[in-house]
Amino acid sequence: MDTISRRRFLKLTTGAVAVGAAANFLTLDEIAEAAINRPLPSGTPILVMVTLYGGNDGLNTVIPFKDPVYFSSRPEISYKAETMLPLDAELALNPSMGGIKSLWDQKKVAIIRGVGYPKPDRSHFSSMAKWQTASPEKHINSGWLGRWLDSQPEDPMLAISLGSVLPPMLAGNKISGSALPLGGLVIPKGTFAGQCIQLSKVARVDSPLMAAAATSMRNLFSVSTSIQPVLKSPAPVALDLPTVNGGNAGGDSNLSQQLDVVAKLIAAGSPTKLWSVSLGGFDTHANEANAQAELLGVVSSGITRFMSQLKSTTRSNDVTVVVYSEFGRRVKGNASQGTDHGTSGPMFIIGEKVNGGFYGDQPSLTKLIDGDLAVTTDFRDVYGTLLESVLKSPAEQTLGKWAGRTNFMKAV
Amino acid sequence: MNIKRLETSRLFHRFGFGPRPGEYAQALKDGVNVTRTKLTIAPAVQTTISPVVTPEITDLGKRPEPNSKEIVPFAIAMRAQEQQLGLWWLDLMALSDHGLTEKMTWFWHGHWATSIQKLNYPLPMFNQNKTLRTQSLGSFNSMVKAMLNDGALQFWLDGQDSTSKAPNENLGRELMELFVLGVNRYSEDDVKAISRALTGYQVVRSTGQVSINPSRRDTKPVTLLGTTASFTGDSLSDFLVARDDCAQFISERLWYRFISSTEVMPASFSAKSAFASRDIATAVKAMAADPSMRDEKYALVKSPVEWFISACRALELTPSQLQTPTQLKSHLDKLGQVPFNPPNVGGWPAGGAWLSSATAQYRLAFAAWLIKQSPLNALNQIPIESRVLKSADWLGVPEWSARTQSALRTSLDDPAQFALLALCSPEYIVSA
Numbered sequence: 001m002d003t004i005s006r007r008r009f010l011k012l013t014t015g016a017v018a019v020g021a022a023a024n025f026l027t028l029d030e031i032a033e034a035a036i037n038r039p040l041p042s043g044t045p046i047l048v049m050v051t052l053y054g055g056n057d058g059l060n061t062v063i064p065f066k067d068p069v070y071f072s073s074r075p076e077i078s079y080k081a082e083t084m085l086p087l088d089a090e091l092a093l094n095p096s097m098g099g100i101k102s103l104w105d106q107k108k109v110a111i112i113r114g115v116g117y118p119k120p121d122r123s124h125f126s127s128m129a130k131w132q133t134a135s136p137e138k139h140i141n142s143g144w145l146g147r148w149l150d151s152q153p154e155d156p157m158l159a160i161s162l163g164s165v166l167p168p169m170l171a172g173n174k175i176s177g178s179a180l181p182l183g184g185l186v187i188p189k190g191t192f193a194g195q196c197i198q199l200s201k202v203a204r205v206d207s208p209l210m211a212a213a214a215t216s217m218r219n220l221f222s223v224s225t226s227i228q229p230v231l232k233s234p235a236p237v238a239l240d241l242p243t244v245n246g247g248n249a250g251g252d253s254n255l256s257q258q259l260d261v262v263a264k265l266i267a268a269g270s271p272t273k274l275w276s277v278s279l280g281g282f283d284t285h286a287n288e289a290n291a292q293a294e295l296l297g298v299v300s301s302g303i304t305r306f307m308s309q310l311k312s313t314t315r316s317n318d319v320t321v322v323v324y325s326e327f328g329r330r331v332k333g334n335a336s337q338g339t340d341h342g343t344s345g346p347m348f349i350i351g352e353k354v355n356g357g358f359y360g361d362q363p364s365l366t367k368l369i370d371g372d373l374a375v376t377t378d379f380r381d382v383y384g385t386l387l388e389s390v391l392k393s394p395a396e397q398t399l400g401k402w403a404g405r406t407n408f409m410k411a412v
Numbered sequence: 413m414n415i416k417r418l419e420t421s422r423l424f425h426r427f428g429f430g431p432r433p434g435e436y437a438q439a440l441k442d443g444v445n446v447t448r449t450k451l452t453i454a455p456a457v458q459t460t461i462s463p464v465v466t467p468e469i470t471d472l473g474k475r476p477e478p479n480s481k482e483i484v485p486f487a488i489a490m491r492a493q494e495q496q497l498g499l500w501w502l503d504l505m506a507l508s509d510h511g512l513t514e515k516m517t518w519f520w521h522g523h524w525a526t527s528i529q530k531l532n533y534p535l536p537m538f539n540q541n542k543t544l545r546t547q548s549l550g551s552f553n554s555m556v557k558a559m560l561n562d563g564a565l566q567f568w569l570d571g572q573d574s575t576s577k578a579p580n581e582n583l584g585r586e587l588m589e590l591f592v593l594g595v596n597r598y599s600e601d602d603v604k605a606i607s608r609a610l611t612g613y614q615v616v617r618s619t620g621q622v623s624i625n626p627s628r629r630d631t632k633p634v635t636l637l638g639t640t641a642s643f644t645g646d647s648l649s650d651f652l653v654a655r656d657d658c659a660q661f662i663s664e665r666l667w668y669r670f671i672s673s674t675e676v677m678p679a680s681f682s683a684k685s686a687f688a689s690r691d692i693a694t695a696v697k698a699m700a701a702d703p704s705m706r707d708e709k710y711a712l713v714k715s716p717v718e719w720f721i722s723a724c725r726a727l728e729l730t731p732s733q734l735q736t737p738t739q740l741k742s743h744l745d746k747l748g749q750v751p752f753n754p755p756n757v758g759g760w761p762a763g764g765a766w767l768s769s770a771t772a773q774y775r776l777a778f779a780a781w782l783i784k785q786s787p788l789n790a791l792n793q794i795p796i797e798s799r800v801l802k803s804a805d806w807l808g809v810p811e812w813s814a815r816t817q818s819a820l821r822t823s824l825d826d827p828a829q830f831a832l833l834a835l836c837s838p839e840y841i842v843s844a
Binding site: 053121122123124125126141156163165166171176178179180181187188191192194195196198199201203205206207208209210211212213214215216217219220280283285286333334335336338340341370 | 413570573574575577578579580581582585589595596600603674708709711712713746748755756757758761763764765766767768769770771772773774776813814815816818819822823829833836837838839841842844
């Protein structure tokens with residue numbers, strides 16, 4: 001994977017709006033007056049999933065900065081202790097994560113340590129599939145949040161992923177989330193709209209894939225009519241961050257742009273309870289230190305700015321942000337100033353209703369399993385709490401009989 | 413559904429990039445057996461309907477320092493060559509008289525998914541593409557050996573950084589997981605062992621030239637999948653390719669890309685036993701005759717490039733002549749698939765991933781852009797009174813649903829609109 005996915009993401013930001021396809025497509029101006037007519041009731045919890053693709057090195061994210069084994073295991077890619085941002089007597093954040101550190105100081109960040117699943121899989125694709133389906137033992141086709149969607153009344157606005165390809169996490173057995181590219185959707189109008197709506201009817205003879213093709217066109221109408229006008233409006237202002245060239249600092253990365261769109265739509269009352277954004281490029285087999293610091297800086301400043309933007313809306317108390325990656329990396333560095341695929345890593349849960357602090361045990365650097373960190377918290381514990389305490393839904397329909405929970409949310 | 417029409421349609425769309433105008437109707441007359449033989453045995457020499465000039469991709473040398481005066485011509489040449497490379501391959505796909513070789517090259521590009529984004533030089537990607545084409549229907553063992561000596565793949569997976577002192581596991585792991593055996597058919601100890609056996613490669617980044625540096629190479633015996641030996645790249649390939657898991661895995665990948673990305677491969681899938689000799693052409697031929705080709709449940713979503721090329725063939729368009737190449741790239745990029753630029757080493761997704769509301773919109777815009785540039789000869793020649801039904805033959809679609817027929821009927825007097833609805837219909841986006 002390496003840096004390509006990040007660069008690909010950055011490139012997608014140029015995927016602007018209307019592709020010059022004549023008068024059959026609505027321009028943004030034409031539909032700017034339209035409004036969202038069924039806003040999400042204020043106080044409804046909203047979950048924002050941030051996926052870091054490539055395997056984020058957890059040990060260089062939440063760093064055991066007093067442990068000499070950390071420095072001796074990876075002399076070429078360890079950070080200097082004085083640049084790190086201490087969280088307590090033993091752990092510090094990556095030097096580039098100043099924004100998250102200030103949210104931590106405000107007790108709005110829960111860091112769950114050593115998160116993973118039994119029998120860690122070091123394949124990007126298998127491991128991400130296990131995280132996204134919440135089924136580490138056997139391969140299944142539905143995502144954990146997709147199964148939650150299955151339990152909700154069908155609404156293409158309920159779960160939205162930024163970008164044109166839908167992550168498996170949001171694919172249910174019956175219902176899937178919608179995809180929204182940066183720049184928004186352009187919908188057909190007039191006679192052409194009628195023809196497209198005709199084409200988007202699911203026919204009795206359709207195979208499941210043909211039915212999905214028809215539905216994707218139908219969703220184009222339902223999602224874009226409500227979302228389009230909002231994208232035209234300016235992003236909420238982050239009151240407490242410095243501005244650079246008229247925008248807030250940190251707003252030039254693709255992740256920030258995705259979060260900007262999410263912030264706009266949340267502010268406008270989009271009836272969406274679930275958002276998915278992502279950043280790639282964490283597969284740092286080589287020359288890790290600079291690349292990872294840059295990426296973590298993007299994550300930290302993007303989320304900080306997002307949380308700050310929400311303060312100018314009525315919904316800042318409603319939003320919970322979750323950050324995860326498919327695995328952590330090997331404790332020992334390799335010859336290329338990088339690290340190979342590993343096992344557990346930290347998860348971040350951020351929000352006003354989060355009970356800030358550490359959860360789960362920090363995996364030991366001396367009691368390694370096969371050169372890798374132990375898993376001390378199962379990700380299903382975290383998902384269970386997110387389902388019950390954020391989405392206010394029974395966990396069993398999504399996770400089966402899974403008893404573990406991690407109580408990082410404030411009691412209401 | 414008429415099984416003969418279904419099977420003929422699948423032969424065109426899955427073993428090539430779709431029919432040219434008239435080919436599908438002719439194939440129905442010829443019968444399935446004749447068509448299968450014709451479409452699934454590649455000719456020795458590949459011909460195209462109009463000339464496709466091989467681009468001049470050169471060694472651009474070391475990247476000049478940022479802000480130097482040499483960097484500008486370097487960057488211009490780099491961009492021009494990258495563009496020519498992409499257009500050249502798209503032209504080969506769209507203009508080839510026989511679709512199988514390019515379809516297989518495309519399959520293997522997604523299998524050994526290497527991206528120019530990390531390489532940042534077109535020449536190694538060009539060389540890899542030639543290797544994949546030459547090997548596309550040959551011995552899989554020769555292909556693996558050639559790929560271990562492929563500079564683009566080695567650089568992509570950090571092979572040049574892997575030394576006896578500290579092996580890098582990227583190439584070794586993916587060789588077993590994604591290229592030869594399949595995930596979980598080895599242990600983590602095997603990953604460590606194979607990574608040691610693969611140390612010592614060095615790559616000239618601008619050309620993709622590979623050499624082995626003995627001082628960086630770990631020649632000590634390793635125990636890999638129960639066998640202790642001191643492997644070379646070639647003996648490693650012999651060893652892995654001979655394993656039963658290799659036949660299982662390659663037939664699974666063929667199944668996934670040619671038959672179904674949603675249904676599990678049955679144990680009886682004939683490509684698996686046909687791959688006993690590790691000859692790719694034999695497995696492909698067996699797959700084309702497999703009973704699954706006649707089973708309606710195995711629908712497959714066309715990937716964006718497959719959809720685009722099949723549209724070019726139906727619309728009689730040449731990708732490199734489209735106005736402009738930059739717009740073409742932007743359309744492909746929005747749909748999420750640009751050749752030489754896979755998202756990661758696992759290649760592109762399949763199935764439902766291509767069916768989001770966002771891709772629905774981009775596909776409409778892309779199709780409208782293509783149709784504007786087409787003379788629409790084939791469609792205009794179909795009399796209006798039979799246009800709805802006969803357009804299925806033009807595009808190689810087994811049958812239109814009543815839904816699509818009624819949408820098409822609204823545009824009988826507007827060929828451009830008719831073509832737009834047909835190309836964006838569920839029946840054309842999905843290979844039934």
